[in-house]
Amino acid sequence: MARAPLPNAPGLDSLIEALRVLPGVGPRSAQRMAYHLLQHERSRAAQLARALAGALASVRHCSRCNNFTEAELCTLCRSSGRNPALLCVVETPADLSMVEQTLSYAGLYFVLMGRLSPLDGIGPRDIGLDHLLARATDGIVTEVVLATNFTNEGEATAHYIAEMLKARGVTASRIARGVPLGGELEFVDIGTISQAMLDRRGL
Amino acid sequence: MTRRRAVHEPGYVLHTYPYKETSLIVELFTRQHGRVGLLAKGARRPRSALRGVLLAFHPLHLSWSGSAELGTLVAADWAGGQPALSGIGVMCGFYLNELLLRLLPREDPHERLFAVYAASLAQLAAASDRAAVLRCFEHRLLDELGYAPLLVRDAASGAPVDPGRRYEYDPERGPLAANGSAGAVDGQTLLDIARDEYSRETTREEARQLLRALIACRLGSQVLHTRAVLAELQDL
Ligand SMILES: [Zn+2]
Numbered sequence: 001m002a003r004a005p006l007p008n009a010p011g012l013d014s015l016i017e018a019l020r021v022l023p024g025v026g027p028r029s030a031q032r033m034a035y036h037l038l039q040h041e042r043s044r045a046a047q048l049a050r051a052l053a054g055a056l057a058s059v060r061h062c063s064r065c066n067n068f069t070e071a072e073l074c075t076l077c078r079s080s081g082r083n084p085a086l087l088c089v090v091e092t093p094a095d096l097s098m099v100e101q102t103l104s105y106a107g108l109y110f111v112l113m114g115r116l117s118p119l120d121g122i123g124p125r126d127i128g129l130d131h132l133l134a135r136a137t138d139g140i141v142t143e144v145v146l147a148t149n150f151t152n153e154g155e156a157t158a159h160y161i162a163e164m165l166k167a168r169g170v171t172a173s174r175i176a177r178g179v180p181l182g183g184e185l186e187f188v189d190i191g192t193i194s195q196a197m198l199d200r201r202g203l
Numbered sequence: 204m205t206r207r208r209a210v211h212e213p214g215y216v217l218h219t220y221p222y223k224e225t226s227l228i229v230e231l232f233t234r235q236h237g238r239v240g241l242l243a244k245g246a247r248r249p250r251s252a253l254r255g256v257l258l259a260f261h262p263l264h265l266s267w268s269g270s271a272e273l274g275t276l277v278a279a280d281w282a283g284g285q286p287a288l289s290g291i292g293v294m295c296g297f298y299l300n301e302l303l304l305r306l307l308p309r310e311d312p313h314e315r316l317f318a319v320y321a322a323s324l325a326q327l328a329a330a331s332d333r334a335a336v337l338r339c340f341e342h343r344l345l346d347e348l349g350y351a352p353l354l355v356r357d358a359a360s361g362a363p364v365d366p367g368r369r370y371e372y373d374p375e376r377g378p379l380a381a382n383g384s385a386g387a388v389d390g391q392t393l394l395d396i397a398r399d400e401y402s403r404e405t406t407r408e409e410a411r412q413l414l415r416a417l418i419a420c421r422l423g424s425q426v427l428h429t430r431a432v433l434a435e436l437q438d439l
């Protein structure tokens with residue numbers, strides 16, 4: 001919906017415009033947020049502004065795993081208890097924290113901060129593949145675990161990385177897919193069951 | 204604007220774009236309506252029934268209502284019967300989708316091309332000769348768009364193409380006999396393309412170049428993003 005700009009509040013307009021960068025925030029929510037901050041939360045809005053400026057100044061990418069950190073190396077990469085021969089590739093920091101919560105993976109990570117999506121114009125050069133390649137061929141890594149999403153884009157990304165690694169003699173593996181743990185077939189989506197049927201294994 | 208609706212129409216998702224907070228714009232290739240753009244309201248909500256269904260390369264049954272320009276998706280059901288693409292097959296599938304998105308106008312029915320597209324996906328999933336699948340699709344697409352390349356006759360003399368000769372290829376006219384070993388393609392390559400025969404090594408290479416050039420003429424200044432990635436992975 002079109003909203004006429006307020007003649008006397010260009011600052012409000014630019015705040016609304018700025019809030020729209022947040023994922024899932026359209027013009028209407030952005031307007032609601034802006035009014036809320038300015039009407040009821042002025043001191044906390046100032047806090048938000050300071051936190052945002054602070055994070056922008058101090059947060060950067062870990063030089064080994066590409067995840068967000070404030071130091072040269074993130075805590076995970078500095079930790080001595082991990083197996084450096086295993087490298088798990090994920091699309092986002094959120095995916096990394098999901099794998100961490102499983103407590104079933106003891107290796108290190110690489111965060112792509114994206115995925116290949118040729119139809120959106122996102123190619124190999126737009127995600128950190130050169131960086132990943134250097135990392136995977138450092139002589140310490142022996143297996144790269146590809147944990148990109150099971151979307152077409154995630155699948156294409158996994159394939160591209162696997163081919164890149166194969167050409168350099170590095171072993172790559174792909175996480176398995178199928179019916180979720182505790183999943184009752186009756187309530188699982190058709191696509192997943194169909195794929196699980198095709199990927200069935202002998203017992 | 205004409206009001207239209209479709210019920211249980213066979214189709215495929217070509218691509219989706221996020222729209223507003225929780226919705227998607229879905230670009231579809233459907234059997235009877237050709238390329239259709241629809242609004243899928245709430246499709247990005249975590250519990251949406253459309254999540255996990257609106258995926259490219261899977262046969263779907265689609266129902267929609269509203270105007271031709273941007274109708275509203277009412278239902279999308281899994282039609283099944285085809286394994287997911289994997290590895291290089293996904294990239295080939297993206298390439299087919301990019302061709303359709305860039306070259307097919309909306310609401311222009313292409314039932315024959317739809318059948319070719321469905322068969323191509325099945326072949327890509329079955330890991331058959333992928334380069335041949337792409338070449339046949341490119342050829343059919345040019346055909347459907349009204350730019351069927353002349354392959355069996357010399358454009359200047361009208362003489363049948365000689366498999367033993369070399370030819371230049373004028374994108375607007377067709378093959379022109381060249382002198383000796385000059386020219387872009389073997390006569391054999393042209394005849395092979397005409398009958399979808401891609402077992403000969405020289406044909407594979409020359410057909411790839413020729414069909415690429417013919418498609419480039421139709422694309423004008425548009426760049427195909429998927430082609431660069433495919434070329435990097437394999438000579439497809
Ligand atoms: Zn790190």
